[in-house]
Amino acid sequence: MKLHMFPFAPNAAKVRLYLAEKRAAGGGIELEEVLVNLVESEQKSPEYLRISPFGTVPALETDRGTILYESLAIIEYLEELHPEPSMWGPDKEARADARQLERIADLGVLIPAAREIHNTNSPLGLPANPPVAEHYRERWVAAVAHLEGLMVDGRPFLAGDYVSVADCTLQGALQFARFRELDVLAQAPALTRWNASYRERQAAQGVILI
Ligand SMILES: N[C@@H](CCC(=O)N[C@@H](CS)C(=O)NCC(=O)O)C(=O)O
Incomplete structure (x- = not known):
């Protein structure tokens, strides 16, 4: 899987924090991070727009080729792949x-x-x-x-x-x-x-x- 991100972008930081918390809790998720430099407008390049139609980060390319470009959908997908421990709560x-x-x-x-x-x-x-x-x-x-x-x-x-x-x-x-x-x-x-x-x-x- 590949996560397209920019560290200071809040929605990308949200997903990256989720991943770090999940790893710290023992629910390791393997993925490659790809930098999309928003300050350099890389999110509007034709190559990136083929990945993320609105030219935003984060975007996740799954191992099955699905592309997700909404941060909460990315988190919910990763939660389904790695449900334990839940990052939503115990009950x-x-x-x-x-x-x-x-x-x-x-x-x-x-x-x-x-x-x-x-x-x-x-x-x-x-x-x-x-x-x-x-x-x-x-x-x-x-x-x-x-x-x-x-x-x-x-x-x-x-x-x-x-x-x-x-x-x-x-x-x-x-x-x-x-x-x-x-x-x-x-x-x-x-x-x-x-x-x-x-x-x-x-x-x-x-x-x-x-
Ligand atoms: N609803 C989307 C919002 C994505 C979004 O707006 N990302 C911002 C950074 S947090 C972005 O890439 N902005 C660049 C732009 O609009 O050119 C999500 O939750 O992922």
Whole structure:
């Protein structure tokens, strides 16, 4: 299998963190990583567009030749190949909760924060649009406040006492925010503690670069 990725891209970081966590838990997944340099616009090359139709990372080429170009579909596919230990949680309720939190981390924080960045300080050189940036800022601020409210009970991970894909997704978002100097956790002391302790994990060390 081949994973096409760019380390600072949040959706690629999410999948790479998932892989690192899975390996650390003993569920090793073999694949080759292929760098697609977004800053050099390699994602828009005709060769790469044949792999990923929207010119985005991550993309996974499976051993059977299927190509997946949505980060969560990639993770779910890898979970089906390597179900143990589950990166969603130990039972149905836990897994549903972790999936819900992952959606909040992605739709509520990762995408709106990335939209704010691309409308203020885009690493892809997109034009600034302050009203659009403000719209997306309001969205991620609300989602961060919601997650902060959950974390105040002192839980070590977003879903409770076990690491899940939700942690990987939020970490991918936070690295991208740091990359473009957007402080997402300024009003979130419990999430700030979670972030510091998560980044101490062995799985995070090789993936989180900034
Ligand atoms: N929904 C997709 C989003 C993929 C995506 O937008 N990737 C960004 C980086 S995180 C990208 O490749 N952007 C480059 C571009 O749009 O030119 C997923 O979850 O994989």
